[in-house]
Amino acid sequence: MKCFLYFKDKSKAKRGSNSAPELQNQNKHKNPALDRATKSSGSLPSPRSIPELYKEKEHNLRVFTFQELRDATNGFSRLLKIGEGGFGSVYKGTIRPPNGRGNPTLVAIKKLNKNGLQGHKEWLAEVQFLGVVDHPNLVKLLGYCSIDGERGIQRLLVYEFMPNRSLEDHLFNRVLPTLPWKRRLQILLGVALGLAYLHGGLEVQVIYRDFKTSNVLLDENFHPKLSDFGLAREGPTGDRTHVSTAPVGTYGYAAPEYVELGRLSVQSDIWSFGVVLYEILTGRRALERNRPIAEQKLLLWVKQYPADSNRFSMIIDPRLRNQYSLGAAREIAKFADSCLNKNPKDRPEISQVIQSLKQAIEYSDEPTTSRNMTSKSSQSMVPKVK
Incomplete structure (x- = not known):
């Protein structure tokens, strides 16, 4: 997928014969x-x-x-x-x-x-x-x-070596078997735990900056691992809310404040997570040029099918063949919308992402059919952001 901007490195490599x-x-x-x-x-x-x-x-x-x-x-x-x-x-x-x-x-x-x-x-x-x-x-x-x-x-x-390739392969490659609904959620829960470690489990805060399905690798048991840290950055220190840098990454996944103003924070990763949530719901990429104009940009397309509407099920990945919990899918869409708030302060923390994914997996453990509206689904998984 096309990258929209890259840093310019003015340094010149010195020539020698030894390693690193x-x-x-x-x-x-x-x-x-x-x-x-x-x-x-x-x-x-x-x-x-x-x-x-x-x-x-x-x-x-x-x-x-x-x-x-x-x-x-x-x-x-x-x-x-x-x-x-x-x-x-x-x-x-x-x-x-x-x-x-x-x-x-x-x-x-x-x-x-x-x-x-x-x-x-x-x-x-x-x-x-x-x-x-x-x-x-x-x-x-x-x-x-x-x-x-x-x-x-x-x-x-x-x-x-990660033998089961990437989440991107299993979502979008029609040759591979369909990735079941619950497994999609379990994979995202795993990478959310990895992001939580980066955001708050180290002496220094780390912004991953390149969260997308192609960077989620799967081992023999479909256990997910984040890969490709070439664009990772240290987070802000002191009372700063963000670091300023030239935008770099894959088009369709970057947060608006980062693309427009060069303001990067851990909430930029949360935006990208919201994009991927919609990708696992729909089975569509963030950007698909071969579709009709109104459907090329995933985030614009899904806005036509709100989570609370009767039309919502029309965006669900048809490869799932109704083998999913519609109640959980609605809540995942609502939570994705909270991750995609224009204002970074209004997006959930990664800990709230983890909590909501755990709840969605719990809902999905109940009878899995798209017609199943559990009573629990009325209790929204979208946390209130203070």
């Missing part, structure tokens, strides 16, 4: 705010930045040679390619333990295009963020390879 000089150099820089705070008696230190937190955990990541990853993918064989995007290609590979003993491990290897400084900037961000975070609903980074040699720049990332 940027990671080592960036860790040497101290946080001025932290230094000032610790020198002032009686004041608490400022939260450490992601690069500072990464310095403590960088030893957990394995540094691969380019030859190791070439061998792991049979020379980056096209037969092993499992994904491709503007950043480069992803390959299924097999790596051996560092000591050469033990069974090989299946991995996914992302190989960035050689050209483009933006790709390098996102690569560096992903190494640092995934080197710090640790949660069952966030994809695990196993290691990386960074080579600046005479033959060019090589940037690669090695992740745990």
